[in-house]
Amino acid sequence: GPGGGAPLENANPLIYRRSGERPVTAREEDDELPDSIDDREIFDLIRSINDPEHPLTLEELNVVEQVRVKVNDAESTVAVEFTPTIPHCSMATLIGLSIKVKLLRSLPERFKLDVHITPGTHASEHAVNKQLADKERVAAALENSHLLEVVNQCLSARS
C-alpha cells in the first residue's frame, strides 16, 4: 500500500465524484410512514468501503455504482455487481468479500445476498464469483484472522 514502497498496480486511476449524503425528506422524518429499503440505501451501505490499495472509496473508483445495485424489499433479495478497476486486479476477491461482509452485517437476516463481478470486467470473473457465492468458503475466509483484519480495515470509517 501507500508508504510501504511497493509500486501500486494502478497508480493514477480514474476517479469519480462522491455522491453527497442522502438528503433527509419530510416523509422520512414522519414517525408513521414506513420507508422501504431501496437501491440507494444499499448503495449508501457499500459506497464508502475503502479500496484495499488506494486511499479512495469504492465509489470514487467506480467499483460500485448505484445502477448496479438491485434490491427487492418484498422478496428480500439484494444483488450487487462490482467492477474491478483493471481486468487483472488481484484484489477483486477481497473487494467482493468486503462488500459481502458489509451487507451481512447491515441487512436484516431475511435478505438473500448475491455479490458478483460485472460480467466481462475481470479475467477470473467466474472463479471469483464462485468463491463469493460459496457460503462455507466465505465463512472460512472470515475465520482467518489476518483476512478479517484487512476486511475490517476496508470497512472502517476514514481517518
Next chain:
Amino acid sequence: CLENTDPRTRGRGIQLLSQVLLQCYSQLQEKEVLHLVLFYESRLQDHHLVIPSVLQGLRALSMCEVLAPGLAVSVLKAIFQEVHVQSLLQLDRHTVYSIITNFMGTREEELKGLGADFTFGFIQVMDGEKDPRNLLVAFQIVRDLIAKNYALGPFVEELFEVTSCYFPIDFTPPPNDPHGIQREDLILSLRAVLASTPQFAEFLLPLLIEKMDSDLQSAKLDSLQTLTACCAIYGQKELQEFLPSLWSSLRREVFQTASEKIEAACLAALHALSACLSRSVLSSDTEDLLDSFLSSILQDCRHHLCEPDMKLVWPSAKLLQAAAGASLRAYHRVTHSVLPLLLEQYTKHPQSSQRRTILEMLLGFLELQQKWGHVEEDESTLLSLRAPVCSVVFSALTDPSVQLQLVGIRALTVLGSLQGFLSSSDLELVVDHLIRLTLHEEDSQSSEAAMEAAGSLAPIYPKVFSGHMVPRLEEELQAEREEGSSQDYCSLRQRCLQALAAVSTHTSIVRETVPVLLQHLRKVQKGSEAGSTQDLVSVCQSLHRVALQCQQDAEGCWYYHQTVVPCLLAMAVQAAMQESTQPLLGKALLEEEVLAAMIPVISAATTHLSPELAAQSVSHVVPLFLDGEVSFLPQNSFPCSFQPFQDGECLEAQRRLVALLMAFVCSLPRNVAIPQQERLLRELLALSCSCNCPFTATTAAKCFAGLVNKHQGGQQLDEILQLAVNRMEPGLAEGPRRTQALTLLLWVTKALVLRYHPLSSHLTDKLLGLLSDAELGPAAADGFSLLMAESPDVLHKGCHADVRIMFRQRFFTDNVPKLVQGFHGAGPDVKANYLKGLSHVLNHLPKPVLVTELPTLLSLLLEALSCSDRVVQLSTLSCLQPLLLEAPQIMSLHVDTLVTKFLSLTSSPTMAVRIAALRCAHALTSLPTTVLLPYKARVIRALAKPLDDKKRLVRKEAVAARGEW
C-alpha cells in the same frame, strides 16, 4: 572535615559548605569568591563521590555577581578538563548545564574569549545525553550559542551531530510522569536548534530527505515541518544542491499519501521552499533557482492537469498552487504556463464533470491572485487572458450542471473582487447572469449562491447593483401575472425578496431596497390572497436580514431604524384598529406567525443603536403604547384611539401589539432610560395576569421579564418584584388563570436567575413545588427547559440582557439536589415531572461539568431510562451518550443495566427514541473491550432487529451501531 581521608566524610563536608553557599551566595565578597572558586576547582580532581557536592558549590558561585573577571572561564575549563559529565547522575549533569547557562547569561564576553574551545567543551559535555529534562536545557544552550554568535570554529558538524542524533524525536512520556515533559516540547526545542542556522544546511537537508521516506508518519511530519522552519532562514545557496531531491520527495508524498496531515505539511514545505527561493538576492552571475525549480514542478505536474478524471489531477494542482502562492514572481511564472493550459483544457473537455474539475483548479489560481490585491497591468498573465477567462466562467454559468454553475459563481465572485479586472461591459453581463440565476435557475442551490455572490460584489460596485439589479427585482416583484401557475409566481416573489435582502450589503443599496420591501409589505397586507401570511413572513425575513447587514454601520443602522420601525408600527396599529371596527380586513398582519416574524426585525433594528438615538426613539414608542401618542407614525390618522393596555373586548387585537413593544423595548442598550418605566411595568404585569389570549399574556410576561432583568437594582426593583410575587401567588394557587401565572413565574424567574438576583431562589423553589401539582406539574417540568435554554427574542446577550456566564452551573448546584430529593419523596404519578425537570437542566449543562457531576446522578439517570415519558427517555439518552464517550470508566460499572435498557428502547414506538437508543448502543463501544466482550453476541443479535426497522433513519443508526460492535 574537608581534609578527612574518607571521601564520604569529605563529601559531606563539601556538601554542607555548598548548601550554605546556595543560601548566601549573593552576600559574598569578591575576595571570598576568589578563594572559594580556587578551592572548588581544586576539588574537581577529588574522588568521584565528592564531585556532585563540588558541582553544587560551583553552581552557587556561578550565580555570584562579584565573580572576578577570568574566573568563569577558569571554572568552565576546569569542568571540561576534569569532569566526565556523562558518567554523572541526571541531577548532577543538570547542575553542569545550569553552571554553563548561568555563565552564558552573565559573562558572555568572557566566554566568547575562549573561542571555539568553549563550543567544543560543551559538545563533549552533552555528547550522549539521554534524559529529556537535560535535553531541553542542552538544546536551549545550543540555541543560545548560535543565536548569540559564539564561535563555532571547525566544530559546526560536531555540534550538528551531537544534536541531530535525536532527530526525529522518539519519546513517549512515561505514564504518571511528574515532570510533565511532552514529546511536543522536545520536538519544538530540537527543531529550533536544527533550524537556527544556515551553517547546518549541508548536514541537515540530507537527513530530512532521508526521514521524509520513513515508514513512521510522525518522522515524515517532523521532517516536513523542520524543512518549513529552515526555509525561513535559508537562502538559495543552502538549498541549491538539494532542490531536485527535495522536490522528488515532496511530490512522491503528495501523490501517494492517504493522510491529509502529511499532504498539508508537504504543501506548506513546498510553499516555504518557493518563498525562500523568491526572496534570495541574486548576484549577477548566479542562475535564478526559482525559475528552474518551478520549471521542474511544472514539468512533473502540468500534464496531470490534462487528465481531469484521474487521481493525480488534484495533487498536481495543489502542488502548483502551493508553489505559486509563495510570491508574486512565482505566481507569474506558474500561471503563465498553467492558466492558458487550463483554459484550453476547458474547451477540450465537453463533459460538465470534467469542466467542473478544470474550473475548480482555475478558481484556485484566481484566489491566489486575490492575495496580491490589484492586478498589475504590465506583467499579469491573468489580465492578458481576461477575455477567455470571462468566457469560460460565463459558459459555466449557463451550463445545465448545477455543480458547474456553482463553481462558476464562485469564480465570478473572485474575478469581481480583483480590482480593475472586469470591464464595465463585463460587469453588466455579470449582473445579468446573477439576476438570471437568482430568479430563473430551477435549482435553489445555484439561485442562493448567485444571491450571495451579488451580496459580496455589491459593496465593490454599489452603483452597478443599485442601478441594474435592484430595479429589475422591484419590477419582477410588482409585476401582476396572469399566465403561469400561481406556485411559480409565488416562488419567483420569494426569490425576489431574498435577493433584495442579499444584495443589501452597502448603505446606498439599503436605501433603495428597504422602501421596495416596505412597499411590498403594504401591498401584500392590502391584498386578500390566501397565501398572504407566508408572504408577510417572507418580507419580514428579508427585512431582518437587511437589518443584520447594516448593524455595523451607524448611519445605515439609524436610517433603517427610522424608516422601518415606525412603518411597521403604523401598519400594525392600522390593522389592529380595522380589526376592532371591521374584523375581516387586514387580519393577516396580526397573526401570531407574522407578529413573531416582525419581532426579530424590530429587535435587530434596535440592538445596535447608539444610546442617544435609542433614547430619541424610545421617547416616541413608549408613549404610543401607554398614551396612544400616534403623531410620530408616518400615517397617523386613525379611526379610533390606540389603547393596548385598556380593558375591553374589542381591544384584543391592539393588545397583541405588545409583541412589537417587547421587540423594541427589550432590545435597547442597558444604559438607555425608559420613560415611565414603573407605569409600563405595572401595565405589563396586569396584562400578563389578566389576559385570556395565551399569546398576549406570554408576550407581556416576557416583556416584563426583559425589563426587570435590565432594571437597576434597588428599592424600585424590589417593589415591582414584590408586586409581581403578590399577583402571581394567588393566581398560581387557584382560579381560571393558573397557566398565565405559571408563565409569568417562569419568565420572571429566568430574568432573575440570569442576573443572580437574590429573589431568584425563592421563585425557583416555588417552581420546584409546582412539580408535584397534578395540573401544572408537567408544564412546570418543561419550564426548566425555558430557564436553561437561550431564548431567541428576549433575555439574551445580543439584546443587552444581564446574563452571568456561569448561571447554568450555579442553577445546577443550587437546584439539582432539590430535584433529586423531590423525586425520592414524590408520589408515583408525579415522579416523571422531576425526572423531566432534571433532564432539561442536565441537557443544557456544559459537558465537562456534567462529566464531573455524573457519579452522584448516574443512578437517577438509569432510573429515568425506565420512565415511560418519551421526553424523559429522549433527554436521558442524549445525556448518557456523551458520557459514554467521555467517562467510559465510570459507565463501565453499569454496563449490564445500560445494555439492557438501550436494547429495550430500540423498539420504542417513537422513532426519535429508537434513534437515540441506537446511538447510545453505538457509544457503548467506547467502553473497554474486556467490559464489552461478555455482551457482544447478545447485542449483535438484538441489533439485527432494528436493521429491519420500518424507518430508514433508524436503520442507518442500527447499521452504524452494529458495524461497530
